[in-house]
Structures are given as C-alpha cells and as structure tokens.
Amino acid sequence: MSGQHQRLPLEVDPFRLAAREEHLQGAIPLKQMKRLISALTSDEGDVLIDVVFSVDLNRVVLLSGTIQTDAKLICQRCMGEMDLPVKLDFQIAFARSEAEMERLPEGYEVTLIEDTPMMLSDIIEDEILLALPPVPKHLDEKCSPEAEGWKRQQTIETNTESVKQDNPFDILASLKTDK
Template identity: 35%
Template sequence: MLNRLPVDVNPFKLVEQGRCLTGAVPLQQLPRLAEIALEGTEDMAVSLDFTRSMGGRPMIKGYIRGNIVLECQRCMQPVTFPLDALLQVALTTFESDERPEQEGLEAWLIEDERLFIQDFVEDEILLALPLVAKHEQCEPLRKLIEALPSDEPVTENGQADSAASAKKNPFAVLKNWKKPE
C-alpha cells in the first residue's frame, strides 16, 4: 500500500528542493469522481515529481494510475476503465501567462503559493476519463429502432403506422416547384 499524500503543499518550494511525492489517494477524498464511479473503484496511485521544464519553468511531471469502474452508457452495466494518465503541467501564478503553452505544456494556476493535491489529482483524473464510458462490444439496454427507407412513421412494435401515413404531407406541393431546366 502506498503512503497518503499531503493535503496541500507549496509547489515552488518542492520544485526548489527537487522533491517527488508518491502515494495513494482514496476515492472517498475525490468527491466529484466518487459521484460517477461505481463500487470496485480502487485508490489512485500517484507520483508527482516537482521539477523544472527545459525553459526553466517550475512544473510537475508524473502519473496517476488505477482502475475506475464506471457505468456503461449502452448496457448500463459496470465497465472498468484502466487509468494511466501521464502528467506534465507547468506551474504559474497568473492567468495571462502564455509561456507554458509556448513550451507545449498545460498551465496550472497556483494561488497563495498552495497546491491542493487532492483537487489537482481529481482534475487530472476527470480530464483523462472517456467522454462516454462504454464496453467495446455490448448490447444496448433498449433495442434501437432502425429508420425505414420510406417516410412512413413507425409504431413501437416496428410496424408502419398507416393512420399517420394517410395524412397528407403539407410539403408535397413544394416537390414540384423546382423543375429541371
């Protein structure tokens, strides 16, 4: 079992010291992730190396690893998403700093010289998750209704609705407006 990470740190001091924090963050400490994760999600293994970029900017390099159980949006059954997120984030103290992007790094705004580790880790996990959790192959919870080649409406049992097709199409007049020249 990995060590628990501190709640907050001064990242600039850790950069000067060249420190590396390694530990685990339990799901209970990540409230936004806990809302969408299902039972069986494990603690996240985290390694954060406080260092400098090639251009001398303070940055965090590292990884977040673990298995997150989400609900498949097709069949509504649990699906395990193996998370292996690599981090390279430049630290900045003001929003208008464009230098991290010029180095090809994502910027992370530090206020009051404090970095809340749990918030940082949770944000990076949420960014790494798929937009829609689903199995590679599964059947949808409800059967999909295929479109008919004709314009006839379909009832729930899949049959063409003759009462609706008997109605006159109000746009039928428009089909003859544009004639080939």
C-alpha cells in the same frame, strides 16, 4: 495499503517543492475526490501516484509522473457497470498569474495557481477528470447485448457515430492492450 508508500501531504506548494525536486509516491483514497466519484459507480479504492515536482530549462515549474486507478462507471450503451483502468502519464506546468501564463512558451498544459498551498488531490483529480471518456462504453465484445437498452442505444449511436472521434476511452483501451 502497501508499506512502500510514503505518507502523502494533503497540501502542496508546487513552487517550493519544485525547488527541491520533491518526489511523491503513494495512494490517495478515491473518497477524497468528490467531483470524480460523482461520475463513478464506486468510491472504493485508491489512486496511485508517482510524481515529481521540478523546474525545467525554461524555469517553468512542472509536475509530472503517472496516475493510476481503477474506475467503475456506467456503460452508456448497455447501462451495465464497466471497469475502466486509468493509467495516465501527465505533465502540467504551474503559473502564478495570467501574465505569467501568457509568457510561457508554447506546448505546456498550464494550471493557474491563485493560492498556495493547494490540495494535492485536486490536482490529481483534475487530471483524471480530463481523461475520462465523455461517453463511457464497453469495448464491443464486452458489452452485454441482453442488457436493457442495448437495441435502443445502438440505433441512436448509428446516427451519431460519425461525430465521435478521438474518444479518450479508445486511447485508454489501447494503452491497456499495449501493456
């Protein structure tokens, strides 16, 4: 791990940290994210975060920044392992109660906090889980046609292709290309 990273707190209170615009930069081991690694083929590696707690003009408490990691999953077309670089720009708002949640102006992605402090890794893990493709697949040219299951999967896929739209994996893939 590089020395430029500060030690991240395990637990955070977004409302307190937002009051002093706390900036957190560092690495969380993937091993701490049990729900996430159950969807991955490897728990090795870190999730790099660069995030800021803040209060916006509507007095809404926010966490925003970037999350980056290299996930390894099983391609659902060829059943081979695939690397999925994850790089997310995200912003979430925090509310203390459902009533407060309803009062928030439109356009926020809101997380309800029942207890503070909360685990920093849980917040980050949720964001990554939301971004993972429901059906992970290699880009076409990277799929191994000789792999078991390719022919069979492709037949099934032809029938379901029209239903699948806005696959987050395609978005991630295009982000990667733009970089």
